[in-house]
């Protein structure tokens with residue numbers, strides 16, 4: 001029987017994530033479709049490159065820390081659960097917001113842009129960011145990468161904190177008190193970002 005290794009599972013999920021982002025951009029964000037729709041920026045590619053390097057270095061030097069004899073150990077299963085949870089939260093957010101969800105943050109009000117407060121947005125203010133945050137930490141737990149798991153949690157947290165602040169500045173300009181009221185009653189669920 002073919003036993004899936006954490007690295008093969010990670011690689012498959014990584015390919016799925018980026019292909020599905022491009023596909024949803026092709027459906028809902030045609031006006032901004034391009035190479036950036038794959039969501040592979042230089043810093044992101046470097047972070048993933050570092051994670052892959054960590055995985056193989058530890059595999060070579062200390063295979064014991066990678067868990068059960070090459071297969072999926074308990075930690076890897078927890079990581080897989082996090083990746084799938086994050087993927088579902090993000091993609092449900094994208095499908096709920098449809099054309100209101102853009103990969104590039106809008107800085108000009110588009111007449112068709114509506115404030116989305118229904119579905120998953122009723123419970124989570126930024127499902128796309130919460131989902132991606134959980135997803136990226138999950139990928140490192142899946143690989144049993146202690147250094148990258150901590151680094152991803154720290155760096156991605158700062159990235160999303162700054163991005164949310166910037167994005168909400170424009171959302172408040174576009175939607176005024178309606179956005180204030182929405183933000184007041186709807187948490188992000190990202191630690192320390194109310």
Ligand SMILES: C[S@@+](CC[C@H](N)C(=O)[O-])C[C@H]1O[C@@H](n2cnc3c(N)ncnc32)[C@H](O)[C@@H]1O
Pocket residue numbers: 093097100101102103104105106114115116117121125126127128129130167170171
């Ligand atoms: C990358 S999407 C992320 C959306 C949201 N922050 C999330 O995490 O699900 C960024 C775009 O979504 C728009 N956006 C964010 N929240 C929104 C909402 N509740 N209703 C409508 N548009 C929203 C912003 O104006 C921005 O152009």
